[in-house]
Amino acid sequence: MAAKSRFARFAINLLVVLLIILISVGVTLYYSWKQDSRPSWATWGQSSAQASVANPLPAAPPPNTEKPIFAGLEPFTVTLNEHGRARILYVGISLQVPDDNSRKIIQEFMPVVRDRVLQILAEQIPSRIQTPEGREDLVHSLSKGLQTPYEPTNVAPRINNVLFTAFVIQ
Template identity: 30%
Template sequence: MSNKKKSTTTGKSKARSLFIFFILLLAIAACAIAAWTMYEMKNMQARLLSDDTPPEVIEVVEPVAPVYVPLDTFTVSLKPGGEEFDRVLYIGLTLRVSNEEDKIKIEKYLPEVRSRLLMLFSGRSAEELSVNEGKSQLIQDIKQILNMPLDEKPGVTVTDVLFNAFILR
């Protein structure tokens, strides 16, 4: 009976000593990794400080504030389509342009810009404008029309067209 107790206690003590050995091995490995990391960080710092060339200065480009040109609302009779003859579009627009020069140009040639837009809107039907694809196509057409030359000068660069009001009646 005493032999059985000895063998079980020695088995437990061997497992315990193996466990302690692995824990010590893990601790030594962690210390070695930490020492290597510190060594490499100091070497990197020394290399950065010993370089004769100054570090590159990265130029920070500030985001350009958008330039908006609000237009008065338009009320336009639409092209008759099908059985409907008296459809009206009430639309409010704001144009986002690329720079202040384009904003000034739109304001200077505002009657011509409004005339071009009125002609564009009146050529559309209610069926075209009632779906999202028609509205997207309208935005593309507005950009294209305003990009055309204004009085012997290049047109404006419209980056986006924003709807403030869009009512079909």
């Protein structure tokens, strides 16, 4: 009888220890999956491709290694009229282009480019282009005007942005 009692106590102690182990493993798994981070041993037996599909890491965007391409224009000085009063606009402009071909087109047709910019600038109202909205409209007008095809070849540069390097109204 003593042997049965000893065996019963041993079996009960073993079950208690196993129960404690199972509870701790269950709690660990619960919190691991709740935090969306699976322990490394949870993917044991899966191939590395399966493991990466099961727990994908966010892909970092590739670094931008391309250098921007700019086409600089000589500064412009234009007389503007507003309410019978003459004002002077001095503007430095650089054009950001997506490729070297667009930069070459701008350089090749520089007299036409300068003429178009002067025409667009001469149409401006000083009080309007002194506001941020007015400058944005001017950038849009310049971009649109300079991307119109150049005669007689009907080629046109692509322009990403028009940047003011100087902007003075007197």
